[in-house]
Amino acid sequence: MSSHPTTYVPKSAAAKWLESRLPIIGLVHSSFVAFPVPRNLTYFWTFGAILMVMLIIQLVTGIVLAMHYTAHADYAFTSVEHIMRNVEYGWLLRYMHANGASFFFIAVYIHIFRGLFYGSYKAPREVLWILGVIILLLMMATAFMGYVLPWGQMSFWGATVITNLFSVIPLVGDTIVSFLWGGYSVGNPTLNRFFSLHYLLPFMILGVAMLHVWALHVPGNNNPTGVPIKSGKDAVPFHPYMTVKDTFSIVCFLAVFAWFVFYLPNYLGHADNYVPANPAVTPAHIVPEWYFLPFYAILRAVPDALFGVILMFASIAVLAFLPWLDTSKVRSGSYRPIFRVLFWAFVVTCLVLGWLGSRPAEGIYVILAQIFTVLYFAYFLIAMPLLGLLEKPLPLPNSITEAVLGKKQASGSGMPVGAAAEPQSKG
Amino acid sequence: MAQTTAAQEPTRRDFLFLATGAMGAVGVAAAAWPFIAQLAPDAQTVAAGAPVEVDLTPIAEGQIVKLFWRGALIFVRNRTPAEIEAARATPLDDLKDPEPDQARVMEGRENWLIIFGNCTHLGCVPLDFQGQYGGWFCPCHGSVFDTSGRIRSGPAPINLPVPPYRFVDDGRIVIGETA
Ligand code: HEM
Ligand code: FES
Numbered sequence: 001m002s003s004h005p006t007t008y009v010p011k012s013a014a015a016k017w018l019e020s021r022l023p024i025i026g027l028v029h030s031s032f033v034a035f036p037v038p039r040n041l042t043y044f045w046t047f048g049a050i051l052m053v054m055l056i057i058q059l060v061t062g063i064v065l066a067m068h069y070t071a072h073a074d075y076a077f078t079s080v081e082h083i084m085r086n087v088e089y090g091w092l093l094r095y096m097h098a099n100g101a102s103f104f105f106i107a108v109y110i111h112i113f114r115g116l117f118y119g120s121y122k123a124p125r126e127v128l129w130i131l132g133v134i135i136l137l138l139m140m141a142t143a144f145m146g147y148v149l150p151w152g153q154m155s156f157w158g159a160t161v162i163t164n165l166f167s168v169i170p171l172v173g174d175t176i177v178s179f180l181w182g183g184y185s186v187g188n189p190t191l192n193r194f195f196s197l198h199y200l201l202p203f204m205i206l207g208v209a210m211l212h213v214w215a216l217h218v219p220g221n222n223n224p225t226g227v228p229i230k231s232g233k234d235a236v237p238f239h240p241y242m243t244v245k246d247t248f249s250i251v252c253f254l255a256v257f258a259w260f261v262f263y264l265p266n267y268l269g270h271a272d273n274y275v276p277a278n279p280a281v282t283p284a285h286i287v288p289e290w291y292f293l294p295f296y297a298i299l300r301a302v303p304d305a306l307f308g309v310i311l312m313f314a315s316i317a318v319l320a321f322l323p324w325l326d327t328s329k330v331r332s333g334s335y336r337p338i339f340r341v342l343f344w345a346f347v348v349t350c351l352v353l354g355w356l357g358s359r360p361a362e363g364i365y366v367i368l369a370q371i372f373t374v375l376y377f378a379y380f381l382i383a384m385p386l387l388g389l390l391e392k393p394l395p396l397p398n399s400i401t402e403a404v405l406g407k408k409q410a411s412g413s414g415m416p417v418g419a420a421a422e423p424q425s426k427g
Numbered sequence: 428m429a430q431t432t433a434a435q436e437p438t439r440r441d442f443l444f445l446a447t448g449a450m451g452a453v454g455v456a457a458a459a460w461p462f463i464a465q466l467a468p469d470a471q472t473v474a475a476g477a478p479v480e481v482d483l484t485p486i487a488e489g490q491i492v493k494l495f496w497r498g499a500l501i502f503v504r505n506r507t508p509a510e511i512e513a514a515r516a517t518p519l520d521d522l523k524d525p526e527p528d529q530a531r532v533m534e535g536r537e538n539w540l541i542i543f544g545n546c547t548h549l550g551c552v553p554l555d556f557q558g559q560y561g562g563w564f565c566p567c568h569g570s571v572f573d574t575s576g577r578i579r580s581g582p583a584p585i586n587l588p589v590p591p592y593r594f595v596d597d598g599r600i601v602i603g604e605t606a
Contacts, residue, residue: 157551161567164550168584179466184476184497185545189469280493280500280544282551284566300568305548305584361568 006030036235038223046249047111054104061097071195073188076151095265105291119331120222126323128215142201145194152273168306226331234400293357301369327388335394478603500544514575528575542576548583
């Protein structure tokens with residue numbers, strides 16, 4: 001998946017035979033073995049690999065769960081309990097899948113904030129970034145529909161609230177909603193179609209993720225300095241440098257994941273979802289899963305239903321325009337003194353919005369949600385365009401190597417430190 | 428490709444291209460139709476939406492009864508004189524979706540309020556007798572409804588709608604049919 005011609009030379013006769021018919025080993029080799037990556041990548045650059053692993057975990061556990069699950073309003077809840085109690089290791093598979101969704105979102109949010117800080121959305125990576133926003137949207141749709149499947153109270157009322165978002169569309173809203181439901185309220189037809197789509201969307205995520213990697217391998221990785229690779233000294237080959245770093249990071253991430261699966265399996269969930277769906281009673285306090293809370297807070301901040309819905313979708317859509325909203329030529333936040341402060345203010349804004357989304361929509365919480373919604377959008381629509389014009393960035397290093405080793409060692413040839421640090425880089 | 432006269436005047440190839448394209452577009456639209464239409468409520472769901480008869484005699488004054496019509500929740504409320512009075516005394520200017528109480532109930536049977544039970548914001552079930560006006564309070568995003576089911580504050584855009592219904596006699600209504 002690289003624009004560079006492969007350096008792979010097949011050795012065995014079988015490999016030669018295959019390579020001349022389908023150059024797939026060469027493709028893998030140039031993408032994940034010889035692929036040059038900046039020598040200064042930190043652990044923040046391992047979340048892409050973590051995301052791939054999480055997607056595979058969701059696919060594998062999901063397909064197995066589907067073998068035991070019944071997508072019918074009368075049986076869905078009991079079939080999930082059946083998985084928990086009767087199916088061999090069913091509890092493990094379900095807890096992996098349910099917590100896997102949460103950890104998937106933890107990883108994707110870290111991955112996104114990494115991109116925000118280091119300006120990874122800027123030219124030439126705009127398409128890469130937009131593909132990422134599409135993956136985020138698909139993940140949200142998938143997780144939302146998955147949460148409906150156990151058919152508990154939160155499933156039912158979450159589905160009701162979210163599908164009703166579309167009813168605010170003028171004129172056609174009610175028709176659209178009854179087409180989403182396949183009835184006059186959330187019911188069995190809704191559950192069935194959500195199951196079908198919950199099965200489908202992860203494979204679409206897989207497809208878009210491949211495009212995402214392809215779009216990455218054309219310009220190559222960004223890095224903590226934001227300065228592109230200029231010479232072979234700035235880069236190391238993907239294998240073994242990145243493969244080992246990714247693997248180590250994956251192991252640490254999965255250790256935390258396992259801690260949740262085994263010791264806190266319901267910590268991130270909601271107790272009301274162990275009550276079967278009841279269309280006549282709404283739980284006293286309905287909240288979405290934690291990963292939707294900031295967006296939910298934005299939705300509720302506005303007293304007007306249509307405007308609230310528009311703002312909520314806009315809060316994600318605005319990400320796609322960021323490459324053109326940010327006017328600064330400097331990528332990395334490390335060299336932007338004011339940006340750096342605003343970036344952390346933005347992180348805090350998102351966290352506060354998340355907290356507000358979990359509070360009841362009354363009194364001071366509504367006012368706070370309004371203030372922080374304004375701050376959220378101000379980051380994209382006011383700070384990003386203006387900052388590029390007003391801020392005076394710090395001097396950039398001449399190269400990645402200079403940033404890592406200092407000016408002297410980077411320019412001096414044959415210095416033992418530099419030489420030892422990159423015995424086999426070629427670029 | 429050889430040079431053609433395409434730039435000067437339309438050729439038979441241009442015609443074929445346009446005609447085929449147009450047919451193709453019609454074909455794609457026709458093929459997409461069933462895939463969209465299948466999303467609509469199916470015949471069984473529609474049939475299950477037949478009118479339902481409700482016996483009002485067991486519903487005491489001040490009581491709210493919940494039932495389902497077409498899978499949608501309906502509130503049947505036997506309002507007390509005080510509740511009717513409160514609804515009627517409200518000036519229309521105070522309302523977000525101005526509608527007199529008289530237009531939401533049937534004349535001579537003012538005590539019977541029959542409305543959809545899903546909040547017009549995002550569909551939660553508002554809690555009975557709660558909120559400032561003793562009507563309903565929606566726990567999801569804080570919409571407050573009065574004793575006529577009208578939106579008084581919060582994000583819900585419109586009043587809780589009145590379903591079609593008719594009185595068979597003093598003690599029975601049919602929801603889903605109009606008089
Ligand atoms: C992007 C990947 C995926 C995400 C984020 C995701 C998310 C979720 C979530 C949040 C739930 C509710 C968990 C609970 O509280 O019980 C769920 C349930 C479920 N998912 Fe997925 N899922 C993914 C992929 C898949 C795939 C590929 C399948 C294959 C068919 C699948 C099948 C199921 C089934 C059968 C359930 C119901 C059983 C249960 O509730 O545990 N999922 N999913
Ligand atoms: S659903 Fe009732 S206020 Fe939002």
